[in-house]
Amino acid sequence: MGFRLLDNDGALANSDSALFDIKPGRFEERPFFVDSIFTPQECAAITRQLDLHDLAPSRMMGEGDDGYVNLASRSSRRLAVGQALKESVFARIDAAVDKARAVFDIDARAALNREEEDLLLYGPGAGFGAHADNSRLASGPGQGTWQLALPHRKLSAVLWLSSGGEDFAGGEFRFLNIGTERDQQGICLRPRAGVLLVFPSHPWYRHQVLPITAGQRISFVGWYSCDRGAG
Numbered sequence: 473m474g475f476r477l478l479d480n481d482g483a484l485a486n487s488d489s490a491l492f493d494i495k496p497g498r499f500e501e502r503p504f505f506v507d508s509i510f511t512p513q514e515c516a517a518i519t520r521q522l523d524l525h526d527l528a529p530s531r532m533m534g535e536g537d538d539g540y541v542n543l544a545s546r547s548s549r550r551l552a553v554g555q556a557l558k559e560s561v562f563a564r565i566d567a568a569v570d571k572a573r574a575v576f577d578i579d580a581r582a583a584l585n586r587e588e589e590d591l592l593l594y595g596p597g598a599g600f601g602a603h604a605d606n607s608r609l610a611s612g613p614g615q616g617t618w619q620l621a622l623p624h625r626k627l628s629a630v631l632w633l634s635s636g637g638e639d640f641a642g643g644e645f646r647f648l649n650i651g652t653e654r655d656q657q658g659i660c661l662r663p664r665a666g667v668l669l670v671f672p673s674h675p676w677y678r679h680q681v682l683p684i685t686a687g688q689r690i691s692f693v694g695w696y697s698c699d700r701g702a703g
């Protein structure tokens with residue numbers, strides 16, 4: 473059975489392989505957006521400008537209070553990145569996210585603003601446990617239900633700079649809630665250098681990064697808020 477992916481114009485397209493290795497399964501009405509926005513050569517040039525040794529621990533949403541996922545589940549490291557390089561990469565990401573907004577019914581008059589970004593490096597053994605980008609699972613009353621923690625955060629964008637199966641092994645990006653519900657497989661996307669993934673930040677799109685078993689996996693992540701403005 474095929475699945476449906478969104479093509480570059482935001483239209484639904486049928487595909488059996490497209491950009492990713494995707495496990496077969498039923499595709500729910502929860503589309504996501506993919507676009508190839510850098511060539512592998514451009515990704516290599518960007519990576520060469522990064523100091524892969526200048527690392528800091530990953531931050532978590534809500535860190536300092538109670539965090540929305542177990543810190544231990546996120547073992548990637550943040551990379552420092554120069555402002556000029558960061559802005560040149562995000563200029564292209566921002567433009568693609570702007571194109572993707574129609575897919576997610578975001579009003580054309582509303583301003584999408586990038587509120588935060590990260591550059592993540594995952595080495596062998598690193599991964600990122602199941603989470604949603606704007607919500608956390610309640611503990612205490614309402615345990616097991618999702619609570620909106622960052623209500624302004626609407627869209628998440630991930631640009632992969634390295635390729636699964638070439639630069640690293642493992643490290644698939646998995647949507648837990650899309651695909652076949654019956655076997656709980658979700659949909660696994662194998663990162664490819666230069667490919668951007670855009671999806672809503674809410675818990676329908678909860679996701680995880682499976683552990684990297686060899687090599688280095690690098691991704692730029694940006695989160696966007698939406699301001700309806702006066703109109």
Ligand SMILES: O=C(O)CCC(=O)C(=O)O
Nearest residue numbers: 592605630645681691693
């Ligand atoms: O590195 C990735 O592919 C995803 C990262 C992610 O889910 C996040 O930073 O919230």
Ligand SMILES: [Fe+2]
Nearest residue numbers: 603604605679
């Ligand atoms: Fe995430």
